[in-house]
Amino acid sequence: RPVSPSVAAVSRRKKRKMGMYSLVPKKKNKVLKQRTVLEMFQRMSQSPPNPQVRDRTTRFTLKEWCFLAVSGSVESTDTDMVQELPLCSCRMEMPKSREILTLADRKCMATESIDSQLSRCQSAVLKHEMMRPSNSVQLLVLCEDHRTGMVKHQCCPGCGFFCRAGVFMECQPEVNISHRFHRACASVLKGQSFCPHCGEEVSKTKEVTIAKADTTSTVPLTHGSCVPTTSEGKADTTTGGYVIKETLESVLLALDAEKPKKLRFHPKQLYISAKQGELQKVLLMLVDGIDPNFNMESQNKRTPLHVAAEAGHQEVCHMLVQAGANLDMCDEDQRTPLMEACENNHLDTVRYLLRAGAIVSHKDVEGSTCLHLAGHFGHFGIVQHLLSTGLVDINCQDDGGWTAMIWATEYKHVDQVKLLLSKGADINIRDKEENICLHWAAFSGCVEIAEILLGAKCDLNTVNIHGDSPMHIASRESRLDCVNLFLSRGADISLKNKEGETPMECCSQNSKVWTALQASKKQREANSNQTGPVEKLLNRDIARGYEKVPIPCVNAVDSEPCPDNYKYVPESCVTSPMNIDKNITHLQYCVCKDDCSSASCMCGQLSLRCWYDKESRLLPEFCNEEPPLIFECNHACSCWRTCKNRVVQNGLRIRLQLFRTQMMGWGVKTLQDIPQGTFVCEYVGEIISDTEADVRENDSYLFSLDSKVGDMYCVDARFYGNISRFINHHCEPNLFPCRVFTSHQDLRFPHIAFFACKNISAGDELGFDYGDHFWDVKGKLFRCQCGSSKCKHSATAIAQRQADSTPGDQQPSALPDTSSSTPSSPS
Known part of the structure; x- marks a missing residue:
C-alpha cells in the first residue's frame, strides 16, 4: 500500500547521507513541478529592472534560461508517474566543460537573490569543475565563495539563485546544517510542499530574514526593454520592449509546444538563419550549443551577428548577444556588426547594439568609423544618433584624411552637412592631398553646400598639394554654378597651381565656365588701377606638414x-x-x-x-x-x-x-x-x-x-x-x-x-x-605699435609719463622690422 510522503522522506534520509546520492536514475524519476519555456521567459522578463546597469549585463541570463527551459521540456514526463521527491545535488561536482567555461568567460556564473533583486557575480573562477543545486538547473562554474555557499545548501534548487539576503525558507535537518530556498520553489507532491534539498515538510521549516551582505563583486542583472522593430532610420515612438517581447514569447511558446528532440545543426546554418531573420531556428541552434561567434571563411569571416545587424534583424541580434556573441568581433575588413548596421541605415539595431555596449569608435581597414559610413551614405538619423551619444569624434579622419563632413560634402548630403556643422565639425581639416571641404564641394558641384561652407568662413583661396584652389577644381569639372559663386566671393583667378595653370587654363576654351572667367578677368583688369596691393600666398604651409593643420x-x-x-x-x-x-x-x-x-x-x-x-x-x-x-x-x-x-x-x-x-x-x-x-x-x-x-x-x-x-x-x-x-x-x-x-x-x-x-x-x-621686463630693456630701442587705446609702451604713453615726471632724454620711436632679417619677439 502507498507510503505517506513524510514516512518516505524519513526513510530516504536513513538510506542516504548528504552529498552521497546515487547517480543512477530511478525508473521514471522526474522533477515534479517542471516549468515550461514560456514560464521561464515570463519570470525573466518580469524581474524588476535596475536603470543603473548597462544592457550588456543581460547577455548572460536569457541563454541560461533557454538551456534550462529546453532541457526541461525534452525530459518532461507525466507527474503522476513520479515515485519520490528529488533531492538536491549541492555537494556534487561534475567534470569541467570547455563550452560552459567559455560561455562564462572564466567568471563566476552564480546569480544572487538579494532583497528580491537579482545580481550576477563577477569574481574570477579558480576551480573549473561544475556544480548545481539540482538537475533542473544548468551546470555552473563558480568562484570559491559561491562553491562554499553551494556546499552549505545556500543555493535554491528550484530556481538556481543563491539566497544571500532577504526573506527565505530555511529547514534544519541537523543542528549544523541549514537549507535555504524560496517558498515558491518548494517541491510539491499531492498538494503538500517539501524542502527541495532534503524532502522535509515545509511546515517544519521556518521563514528567516537574512541581512544584506557586501555585493561589491556583483553586478545587478536587468532585463532592459528592447526597442521594437519599426521603420529603420526613423525615430522610435512605440512602447519599449512590447513588440520584441511578444515575438520572443511566441517563439518560446512554439519551442515548448513542439518539445524538439536533440537536433544537430551545422554552424553554417546559424549564419544563414541569422541573415534571413529566422528567430526560432537561431534560438534552437543556440540552445543546441552552436558557437554564436562562428565565422564564415567564405564570407569574409563574418559572424551571424554581422549579417543579422546588416539586415536589421534586431530580435536575432538580441538573441545572439544573449548567447554570448562578441559585439565587437571583426571580419577580414575589420568591420564590426555596429558598422554594418550603420552602413545599412538600421537605426533601431544601431540603438540596440550601442545599449548593449558596442564600441562606436572602431575603425575598419580603411580607417572608417561608424560615423564615416553613415556620413558617406547620407543616413541622417544614424549620424544624428551617433553624435547624440557623445562617444564619437566628429572630426575623426580615415586613412585618406577624410572626415564625415568631407564624405557628406562629396556626396551632396546637404542636411547632413548642416547637422555636422551645427555640432562643431571642422570644415577646414585637410585630407591626405590637403583638400578641404570646399575643394570637395567644388568637385561635386553642389553650390548649396559650397555656399554653406563659405558662410562658415571656409578659406576660398586655399590650395591643395597640387596647388589647386577650389576655383581650379570647379573650372576643371565644369561646375558653372560653383564658379559663379566663387567669383562673386572674390576668388583669385590669377592663382597658378604647380603645373603653372590658372583656373581659366583648366577648363575648355569657349565653354560657359571659360566665358565667365574671361569676363571676370577683364573686369578686374579694368579695376586694377583702383585697388590696393593684392595678397600673395608665399607658402601654403610653413610647418611643412609637421602640424595637424597647415599654416600658410x-x-x-x-x-x-x-x-x-x-x-x-x-x-x-x-x-x-x-x-x-x-x-x-x-x-x-x-x-x-x-x-x-x-x-x-x-x-x-x-x-x-x-x-x-x-x-x-x-x-x-x-x-x-x-x-x-x-x-x-x-x-x-x-x-x-x-x-x-x-x-x-x-x-x-x-x-x-x-x-x-x-x-x-x-x-x-x-x-x-x-x-x-x-x-x-x-x-x-x-x-x-x-x-x-x-x-x-x-x-x-x-x-x-x-x-x-x-x-x-x-x-x-x-x-x-x-x-x-x-x-x-x-x-x-x-x-x-x-x-x-x-x-x-x-x-x-x-x-x-x-x-x-x-x-x-x-x-x-x-x-x-611680453611683460614690463622686456620693455625695460627693449624700450630704449623701439616703442610698442600695438595700436591699443590702453597701450602702455607707445611713444605717446611714454611721453605722457615723462610729462608727469622729470623729463628725460628723447627715446627712439621707430619699431624695428620683424622680417627675416631683423626678427622681434618676446624675451
Whole structure:
C-alpha cells in the first residue's frame, strides 16, 4: 500500500547521507513541478529592472534560461508517474566543460537573490569543475565563495539563485546544517510542499530574514526593454520592449509546444538563419550549443551577428548577444556588426547594439568609423544618433584624411552637412592631398553646400598639394554654378597651381565656365588701377606638414619673402645635454577608469583640480594673471588617451596664418573663431640654460621658463621655433601663457602653452603681453605699435609719463622690422 510522503522522506534520509546520492536514475524519476519555456521567459522578463546597469549585463541570463527551459521540456514526463521527491545535488561536482567555461568567460556564473533583486557575480573562477543545486538547473562554474555557499545548501534548487539576503525558507535537518530556498520553489507532491534539498515538510521549516551582505563583486542583472522593430532610420515612438517581447514569447511558446528532440545543426546554418531573420531556428541552434561567434571563411569571416545587424534583424541580434556573441568581433575588413548596421541605415539595431555596449569608435581597414559610413551614405538619423551619444569624434579622419563632413560634402548630403556643422565639425581639416571641404564641394558641384561652407568662413583661396584652389577644381569639372559663386566671393583667378595653370587654363576654351572667367578677368583688369596691393600666398604651409593643420604665409604689404632664417620644429629641442628627467618611474600618475573628471584623479590633484572642461577649454574660474601649474595625464596613467585632461599634448589644432603687418613686421592671425579658454599653440624653440642665454647676441626670441627649482632655463626661438615665434606683443592681449607638464614632470622644463583669454574672432591678430621686463630693456630701442587705446609702451604713453615726471632724454620711436632679417619677439 502507498507510503505517506513524510514516512518516505524519513526513510530516504536513513538510506542516504548528504552529498552521497546515487547517480543512477530511478525508473521514471522526474522533477515534479517542471516549468515550461514560456514560464521561464515570463519570470525573466518580469524581474524588476535596475536603470543603473548597462544592457550588456543581460547577455548572460536569457541563454541560461533557454538551456534550462529546453532541457526541461525534452525530459518532461507525466507527474503522476513520479515515485519520490528529488533531492538536491549541492555537494556534487561534475567534470569541467570547455563550452560552459567559455560561455562564462572564466567568471563566476552564480546569480544572487538579494532583497528580491537579482545580481550576477563577477569574481574570477579558480576551480573549473561544475556544480548545481539540482538537475533542473544548468551546470555552473563558480568562484570559491559561491562553491562554499553551494556546499552549505545556500543555493535554491528550484530556481538556481543563491539566497544571500532577504526573506527565505530555511529547514534544519541537523543542528549544523541549514537549507535555504524560496517558498515558491518548494517541491510539491499531492498538494503538500517539501524542502527541495532534503524532502522535509515545509511546515517544519521556518521563514528567516537574512541581512544584506557586501555585493561589491556583483553586478545587478536587468532585463532592459528592447526597442521594437519599426521603420529603420526613423525615430522610435512605440512602447519599449512590447513588440520584441511578444515575438520572443511566441517563439518560446512554439519551442515548448513542439518539445524538439536533440537536433544537430551545422554552424553554417546559424549564419544563414541569422541573415534571413529566422528567430526560432537561431534560438534552437543556440540552445543546441552552436558557437554564436562562428565565422564564415567564405564570407569574409563574418559572424551571424554581422549579417543579422546588416539586415536589421534586431530580435536575432538580441538573441545572439544573449548567447554570448562578441559585439565587437571583426571580419577580414575589420568591420564590426555596429558598422554594418550603420552602413545599412538600421537605426533601431544601431540603438540596440550601442545599449548593449558596442564600441562606436572602431575603425575598419580603411580607417572608417561608424560615423564615416553613415556620413558617406547620407543616413541622417544614424549620424544624428551617433553624435547624440557623445562617444564619437566628429572630426575623426580615415586613412585618406577624410572626415564625415568631407564624405557628406562629396556626396551632396546637404542636411547632413548642416547637422555636422551645427555640432562643431571642422570644415577646414585637410585630407591626405590637403583638400578641404570646399575643394570637395567644388568637385561635386553642389553650390548649396559650397555656399554653406563659405558662410562658415571656409578659406576660398586655399590650395591643395597640387596647388589647386577650389576655383581650379570647379573650372576643371565644369561646375558653372560653383564658379559663379566663387567669383562673386572674390576668388583669385590669377592663382597658378604647380603645373603653372590658372583656373581659366583648366577648363575648355569657349565653354560657359571659360566665358565667365574671361569676363571676370577683364573686369578686374579694368579695376586694377583702383585697388590696393593684392595678397600673395608665399607658402601654403610653413610647418611643412609637421602640424595637424597647415599654416600658410601671405603678404599684402610689401615684397618681403616668406621668412626662412630659422628651422620650423613642432616641439622644443636641445642642442646640448639638458638631463631632462623623463624616467617613467618618476612620474606621478592617475588610475582613473573614466575620463578623469572626478576629484580623485591624481593628475588633477597635482594641478589643484582638472582645469579643462569637456570641450578641452580652461574653466572660467581659471586665473589668467597668476595661472597655476597644469599637470596633464601622461603615458604612465591608467586612463585612456582621449581623457579630458590631455589638451596641450594634442598639439596645434587652430587654423593660423602668418601674415605681413603694416607696422610690426610679421604677425599671426587666426582664420577661425577661438572661444575663451581654448589652447592655441605652444611656445617652441631651443631649450638653453640662463648662462647660455646671457652670451647669445640676439635675445629677441628668449622666453624664460621661470623655474622655482634648481637652475634657470629659457626657450630660444631664434634658430628653431614654430608659429609662436611670430606672435607680437599687445597691451590688450588675447592670449596668455601657462606652464604645463605632459610627458614628464621635471619642474625645470615646463611647456609654455598659450590659451585664449577672451573670445577671438576669425581674422584677429594674436598677441600676448611680453611683460614690463622686456620693455625695460627693449624700450630704449623701439616703442610698442600695438595700436591699443590702453597701450602702455607707445611713444605717446611714454611721453605722457615723462610729462608727469622729470623729463628725460628723447627715446627712439621707430619699431624695428620683424622680417627675416631683423626678427622681434618676446624675451
